Amino acid sequence: xxxxxxxxxxxxxxxxxxxxxxxxxxxxxxxxxxxxxxxxxxxxxxxxxxxxxxxxxxxxxxxxxxxxxxxxxxxxxxxxxxxxxxxxxxxxxxxxxxxxxxxxxxxxxxxxxxxxxxxxxxxxxxxxxxxxxxxxxxxxxxxxxxxxxxxxxxxxxxxxxxxxxxxxxxxxxxxxxxxxxxxxxxxxxxxxxxxxxxxxxxxxxxxxxxxxxxxxxxxxxxxxxxxxxxxxxxxxxxxxxxxxxxxxxxxxxxxxxxxxxxxxxxxxxxxxxxxxxxxxxxxxxxxxxxxxxxxxxxxxxxxxxxxxxxxxxxxxxxxxxxxxxxxxxxxxxxxxxxxxxxxxxxxxxxxxxxxxxxxxxxxxxxxxxxxxxxxxxxxxxxxxxxxxxxxxxxxxxxxxxxxxxxxxxxxxxxxxxxxxxxxxxxxxxxxxxxxxxxxxxxxxxxxxxxxxxxxxxxxxxxxxxxxxxxxxxxxxxxxxxxxxxxxxxxxxxxxxxxxxxxxxxxxxxxxxxxxxxxxxxxxxxxxxxxxxxxxxxxxxxxxxxxxxxxxxxxxxxxxxxxxxxxxxxxxxxxxxxxxxxxxxxxxxxxxxxxxxxxxxxxxxxxxx
Numbered sequence: 001x002x003x004x005x006x007x008x009x010x011x012x013x014x015x016x017x018x019x020x021x022x023x024x025x026x027x028x029x030x031x032x033x034x035x036x037x038x039x040x041x042x043x044x045x046x047x048x049x050x051x052x053x054x055x056x057x058x059x060x061x062x063x064x065x066x067x068x069x070x071x072x073x074x075x076x077x078x079x080x081x082x083x084x085x086x087x088x089x090x091x092x093x094x095x096x097x098x099x100x101x102x103x104x105x106x107x108x109x110x111x112x113x114x115x116x117x118x119x120x121x122x123x124x125x126x127x128x129x130x131x132x133x134x135x136x137x138x139x140x141x142x143x144x145x146x147x148x149x150x151x152x153x154x155x156x157x158x159x160x161x162x163x164x165x166x167x168x169x170x171x172x173x174x175x176x177x178x179x180x181x182x183x184x185x186x187x188x189x190x191x192x193x194x195x196x197x198x199x200x201x202x203x204x205x206x207x208x209x210x211x212x213x214x215x216x217x218x219x220x221x222x223x224x225x226x227x228x229x230x231x232x233x234x235x236x237x238x239x240x241x242x243x244x245x246x247x248x249x250x251x252x253x254x255x256x257x258x259x260x261x262x263x264x265x266x267x268x269x270x271x272x273x274x275x276x277x278x279x280x281x282x283x284x285x286x287x288x289x290x291x292x293x294x295x296x297x298x299x300x301x302x303x304x305x306x307x308x309x310x311x312x313x314x315x316x317x318x319x320x321x322x323x324x325x326x327x328x329x330x331x332x333x334x335x336x337x338x339x340x341x342x343x344x345x346x347x348x349x350x351x352x353x354x355x356x357x358x359x360x361x362x363x364x365x366x367x368x369x370x371x372x373x374x375x376x377x378x379x380x381x382x383x384x385x386x387x388x389x390x391x392x393x394x395x396x397x398x399x400x401x402x403x404x405x406x407x408x409x410x411x412x413x414x415x416x417x418x419x420x421x422x423x424x425x426x427x428x429x430x431x432x433x434x435x436x437x438x439x440x441x442x443x444x445x446x447x448x449x450x451x452x453x454x455x456x457x458x459x460x461x462x463x464x465x466x467x468x469x470x471x472x473x474x475x476x477x478x479x480x481x482x483x484x485x486x487x488x489x490x491x492x493x494x495x496x497x498x499x500x501x502x503x504x505x506x507x508x509x510x511x512x513x514x515x516x517x518x519x520x521x522x523x524x525x526x527x528x529x530x531x532x533x534x535x536x537x538x539x540x541x542x543x544x545x546x547x548x549x550x551x552x553x554x555x556x557x558x559x560x561x562x563x564x565x566x567x568x569x570x571x572x573x574x575x576x577x578x579x580x581x582x583x584x585x586x587x588x589x590x591x592x593x594x595x596x597x598x599x600x601x602x603x604x605x606x607x608x
Contacts, residue, residue, distance in 0.1 A: 027097065027124040033089040035059060035082075040066065043128035045260075046073075050087065055181035058082065061089055061099050061108070062183075063130055063148060065260060069282055073130055073155035073262060074148050077108035078183040095122040097134055097146075110134055110146045130157045153183070156252070156263040162200075163249035164192045167241065172249075174265040188269040192250050196364040197391055198237055199223075200250065202269055202289065209297040210269045211289050212403065214357045214412075217390030219524060223357035225411040226287055238518070261286075294405045297360075301336025305353060307406035317401075318351045319423035336402070341420045345380040349424045350416040358386050358413050359401040362394040369393075373416065374443060386413040453555075501565055502577030506584050509533065509543050516545065532591060540591035541576065545584070557585045 025042045027033060038049025047066045050059050058081035063074040077099050086102025092109065099108040112134065122145065125133050132148040149160045154176050156162060163172045174190035177183045188210065189203050197215035204210045214223015216237050221227055227235075240247035254261060260276035273287035289295050292308030300306045300314035301323070307313055314328075316337035322328035324335040350373065367375055372393035376382040382397040394413075404415065512533030513520050522530045522542065531543045546557065557580070564575050564587070579586040 025126050027089065027091060029091045029121065029123065031090065035085045035087045039126055041126045041128040041130070045128050046126060046130045048089075048126045048132060050082075050085070053181045053183060059085055059087055060183060061087070062153075063126065063132055065130075065276075067260075067276065071283065072153075072183070073157055073264075074132070074151075074153045075183045076148075078153065078177075079185060080107050082107060091122060091124065095134075095145075097124045112146045129159055131160070154186075154265045158254050158261070159251055161249040161251045162190065162192050163247070164194055165240075165247040166194060167246050174263075176265045176267050176269065179267050186267050188265055188267070190265045190271060192237075192248060194245055194248055196245075196362070198239070198248050198250075202265065202271060204269060209360075209403075211271065211295055211297055212360065215362075215388075215391055215394075217388050218528075219390060222388060222391070222412060223405070223407070225407040225409050226291075227411075236518075298334070298402045300333045300404070302400045302402050303337040303339075304333055304402075305356065305404045305406060309406075317353070317404075317417050319417070319419040339420075341422055343380070343418060343420050347421040348377070348418050349421055350376075350384070351419055351424065353404065353406075353415040353417060355407050355410065355412040356415050357403070357405040357407055358388075358394055358415060359384075359396055360403045361399050362386075362396050364391070365393040365395060367393040370442075370446065374446070376416075376418065382418060384415060384417045386415045388413050501561070501575065502588070504577055504579045504586070504588055506579055506581040506586075508535070509579055509586060509588065512536075512541060513543055516543075527587075540593070542573075542589045542591045544587040544589070546586065561587065 025039055027039060033039060033049070035050040038047045040047045044066055046063055048061070048063050050061055051064065051070060051072060052059055053072075060072075060078065060081055061076040062072040065071040065073070082099070082101055084102065087107065088100050090098060090100065092098045092106075096110045096112060098106055098110075101107050122134055122136050125135060127133060129149075133144045134146040135144060150172055152160070152162065152172050152174055154174055156174060161172060162174065163170075165171070171191060173192075176186035176188040178186040187205055189206060191201055191203065193199050193201050195215075197217075199215050200213040200221060201209055202211040212223065213221035215221070218237075220235070235250065235252045237248060237250045239245065240249070252263075262274060264272050264274065266272060271289035272285050274283040275286050276282075277284045293299060293313055294306035294308045303317050303320045304314050305317060307315065312331065312333075314333040316322060319340055320337040321340050322335070323338050324332075327333075327335055365372070365375055369387045372385050372387045372395070375393065376385040376395050376397075379395070379397055382395050383399075383401060385393065385395045387393055401417075406412075510516065512535050513531040514533075516529075516531050520532045522532055524530065527544050528546045529544075531545065533541045533543050535541060557578075561575075561578050568574060573592055574590045576588045576590060578588060
């Protein structure tokens with residue numbers, strides 16, 4: 001995703017010829033915006049006013065980009081249009097923002113039920129983010145009684161959230177227009193689904209899946225081949241509910257880019273990414289959910305795989321045959337495929353489908369990659385498995401494998417399909433015996449290695465605890481660096497040689513990063529998120545917090561600390577210490593205010 005620079009000055013001048021602005025960015029009490037007047041956001045990026053879609057004489061009130069090409073991102077009265085140009089927009093007697101027709105009849109209202117806070121002193125403000133907010137006249141603009149960003153139309157702009165809360169049963173979802181000339185609610189909705197791992201779905205008529213993103217791996221949706229994770233830009237998915245998985249929201253940011261970019265759910269159900277081009281004076285489509293026919297959910301039916309570069313695009317999984325041969329040959333693949341031979345459980349094996357979007361509706365297991373196969377093999381109802389470093393072990397048992405799509409550019413995961421032994425190597429006994437023997441050997445080796453490391457860990461843990469008690473400084477001691485830490489790591493801890501590093505308390509790092517605030521987040525990698533912080537003595541630090549989804553244990557983490565501590569060099573970011581408290585594992589580095597080296601080597605204009 002590369003973003004183009006937008007020259008705002010020209011469009012601000014241009015907007016002067018489009019109509020008259022009755023206020024700068026605010027509609028106050030006793031103030032009215034009549035058709036065709038509008039208000040303009042403080043930075044000139046957006047305007048709020050009346051419009052008619054192409055091919056329609058109906059009038060609507062909406063938020064749109066302040067550009068020569070009419071681009072509406074939110075519509076107030078989408079299901080109740082004005083029939084003429086006599087409408088007006090104003091603050092009503094109860095403090096709500098309302099649209100009135102020529103006879104002063106109410107066409108639309110913010111209808112907030114917060115009667116304590118809404119009053120005739122409220123005002124409506126169009127922010128430069130495109131968010132239309134209702135605030136109290138005597139309060140800070142940061143206190144919103146109502147906001148359009150929480151009542152999405154068909155578009156997602158920067159810092160706007162698509163959200164789901166299962167406890168309150170509330171969603172903020174995208175809803176397509178009925179057609180290009182009718183902004184009424186259409187047939188397609190875009191929602192964030194809180195499965196075992198969150199995914200983004202596009203639904204038809206509210207219940208038929210039309211497209212899905214694949215699961216979120218803490219950086220990207222792995223079912224989208226052209227999606228990349230960027231330092232300090234791109235998409236972010238934040239889970240709430242205290243780790244219960246009952247709420248989450250999704251948003252994107254453009255980082256330091258001054259260009260315009262947004263996502264829109266088309267009346268056809270296609271999700272588009274658009275970026276403004278100064279050169280063309282129009283929007284460019286830079287990504288589409290329907291890059292090929294394979295984008296449609298379940299295009300090849302159950303146990304079928306879609307490959308847009310193959311002819312025909314649909315093929316059955318290895319070991320499977322079309323359920324309805326004649327329909328399959330005619331290009332109707334919705335019936336999918338079935339097994340050629342039944343499974344035998346103990347003697348089954350797997351065949352790999354490389355680089356695919358994983359099937360829908362999986363079960364998630366906490367297991368290492370090498371153990372994921374054994375877990376599936378030990379469950380006779382398990383039909384297949386896949387492993388993703390940012391997600392874990394995914395397995396499909398008692399469910400149909402559907403919506404498998406071959407991805408490009410090395411995206412996706414390797415999917416292993418369970419087959420009867422007679423389907424593996426066409427009955428070659430040597431290959432069959434080799435598979436069985438390899439499975440037994442792997443199981444024995446895994447058991448032996450696990451026993452050895454468990455024994456080693458227990459010995460090292462006892463030794464480390466003994467030495468730790470002998471060398472740790474008191475918690476209130478000031479170090480020669482000028483800040484107070486819990487203790488200084490010397491010699492060994494948990495059997496790992498540490499040198500001179502500091503063991504920070506979790507509360508100290510939480511205070512330094514303002515409880516790991518999103519405003520202090522610098523980025524995220526495979527290790528987990530990175531936050532900027534400031535210690536009590538004023539020293540700035542960067543805190544890498546191990547993601548809870550990581551499979552890295554305490555011993556692996558401490559070994560990594562030991563390795564990094566030995567690599568101290570004047571040209572490397574200096575490791576100050578770590579935090580190992582309860583389930584938390586964190587690394588503390590010096591903060592580098594000039595950012596990452598790759599931004600100087602490659603620049604910030606990364607294109608997908």
